[in-house]
Amino acid sequence: GEEVLVVAARRELISTHLEMLEKARVDVGVIDVAGIALVNALLMGCDLGDDETVALVNIGSDVTNIAIVRSGTTRFTRDLNVAGRNITRSIASELRVDPSRAEELKSAYGLQALFEDVVESVDLDDDIPDEVDEDDGSIVSEVYRAIDALQGTGPEEPDLPVDEPQTGDAASVASACEQVLSDIASELKRSLLY
Secondary structure, eight states: OOOOOOOOOOHHHHHHHHHHHHHTTOOOOOOOOHHHHHHHHHHHHOOOOTTOEEEEEEEOSSOEEEEEEETTEEEEEEEESOSHHHHHHHHHHHHTOOHHHHHHHHHHHTTGGGSTTOOSSOOTTOSSOSOOOTTSOOHHHHHHHHHHHHTTSSOOOOOOOOOOOOTTHHHHHHHHHHHHHHHHHHHHHHHHHO
């Protein structure tokens, strides 16, 4: 039989999205659930194997979307209320700075200090660590390699107005980021087990 997905969403949420798109002069044909939209983007751009399982994780500002695809079919979607703003709050709390400064530090440092080869004084002109262990198998190193491969293919990032780092800032930012990301990773594990 056919599978039908029924979704309920607050009218205000839909209206906000529609207003934004109308102001950008975009004609809206379909509104989709974020997790399903992720899956559709994957299926349009990739040729998945018959028995391949993929977990898609989109960490936004307010919500993290998780979608699990198996054999070309959506098996599970879930939205978490843990996302980028939680990372910013964690950094603000850890370093005792205001949210705007925490956001700057998040963008400037991220998880870089978790790499053994990154020294405490991070070069703010270099977004990616010079030395990343290509064989350590960590998710973080995979992300850095992907970003490194894409360098120069998109618009140039503006220079961030970040002050010179204080001793320990990079490590503290990485620690604060890791705390929140570990929560997201735990929820992803639970989703996969489910």
